[in-house]
Amino acid sequence: MSPTLVIARLTVREAVRRRLVAAFGVITVLLAALSAWGFDRLSHARNVTSGEVHVAIPQSLIVFMFMFSFVVALSASAMASPSVSTEIESGILLAVLTRPVRRSEVLLGKWLGLAGVLLAYSVVVSALEVGIVDLVSGFVPPDPVGAALYLFGEGAILLSVTVLLSTRLSAIATGVVAVALFGAAWLAGVVGSLGTLFKIGTLRSVGEVARFLLPTDGLWHGAIYALEPRSFVAQRLSQSSAAAGNPFFATAPLAWPYLVFVGAWFVLVMAAALYSFERREL
């Protein structure tokens, strides 16, 4: 087995042993049960028209998935912020890095292990939510797999940033910065939407720039589009321009150049993380 896989396996084992996976499980079951109850109330409400329900169900699904995207992204930074710095401080890495392994293999192994946990979590949560909604209301989003992957993508982006920061900053500092960046990126997305709505160029460009600096909110819009019924998008768009200002609404799928950019962004951040770790003195 290559050293990268040895470390990846070790990282996954740590997530299981230290009850991270169990915590994910408990939280997910609780939240999913809550959402099941909510969706059931919504679709059987007497004072709501069926047309309204058709709009409300997908919107609620998106809001729930938004919450899960928060869980995924914050978990990514919580898991990854001690991954390098704390292990350097405690001396865990001394024994590992004096073996015939490359530092890059160790770092990539950690990334892979954590990314694997996030991917599994994203897929399980998406399947659970989509399944619940289907069961209760019969609504199936157009692209559930895409939604799960975008959810994971958000986590993976935050994971990479956190790993990069963790090669230099303490766990606490890394966590704080990573969460702040994630929050700022989301807020910038909302500001951008408002800019679009009120036709304020500077605000709109804040959103645009942020999409490129930290593409979490960009990917979140991909997830939204994957969850929206297509008819609903067309209808909303024809009705008013106000829809474009809704942070839980996406007018179009992510353009492929943007996805290419996100790929390049990944490569760049991981390269920076590897370089920084390679240069780090222990």
Next chain:
Amino acid sequence: MSLARWAEPAVPEGAGSVGGAQGADAGRESPAIHTTDLRKHYRGTTALAGLSMTVRRGEVFGFLGPNGAGKTTAVKLLLGLVRPSGGEAMVLGAPAGDRETRRQIGYLPELFRFPGWLSAREVLFLHCRLLGLARETHPAAVGEALETVGLAPRAGDKVGTFSKGMQQRLGLGVALLGAPALVILDEPTSALDPVGRHDVRRVVLDLRRRGATVFLNTHLLEEAQQICDRVTVIDRGRAVATGTLAELLGGVASVRLRVSGLARTWWAGLTGFGTFSAAGEWVVAEGIAPGAVPDLVAAIVARGGRVEAVVPEHRTLEERFLELLAAP
């Protein structure tokens, strides 16, 4: 007494007469460790100020110095964990930090931890994998390491429940995996009880029997004295002396003698043994070559003297150590 000769590169005994053979030997097997003017500066501190030393293959080499002398820094440089500010270091014939060479090196760090959620056995298996040992050899290697460091009864326990001393034992076991040619131990007994210290001594001597080289960082003179073939004394980032401990302790002996039946200055014809001076009814003979004390006594007797008493002038390890450290 001059310390300069201890700082000279070590030449194996009798090597002078077999220069050709030695040359061939050197070509086939490089020294275990060879550094030239190795330096490391941190912001504001000089941790290592030009270290030149050679550790021969198969010897137990002590790196002896007080806290903050630069011992750990030197070891980290040898392993490529930190980059040198200057100078050069070769380990097992390759530049320090070379990845493939690390396969043959076992390292017990000074301050370290293993993941607390792994059991001792799992830590050892992990390191077998990181070393790339053939899979079918793992169980035997792990079992042997556990036996050697006395952790077999606790093999299944989580490392997080281990005392510092037990962690250190496990660290030693990890350093022994894969039959390394060079084992670097950084203060291996710092957390160990007397039994543990004894065990470390046994492990080191086993390693030497197997032909491995051991590089031992320690601030404990006693430890160095008990197990090291040669030592370098390091202080403030500088090697102040190198040699066997017997040499460092004054390879030359001093004795006090009480002799009767001869003239007052009976030593006049014996100055080849050393320097003599009267001190009351005693005579102090200094600078006697190792093993020459019996010869001196025999010579006195041959001259008709009666040797009433011979008292070795003890210079303790500590005294000598402090003397070395005080040297400019």
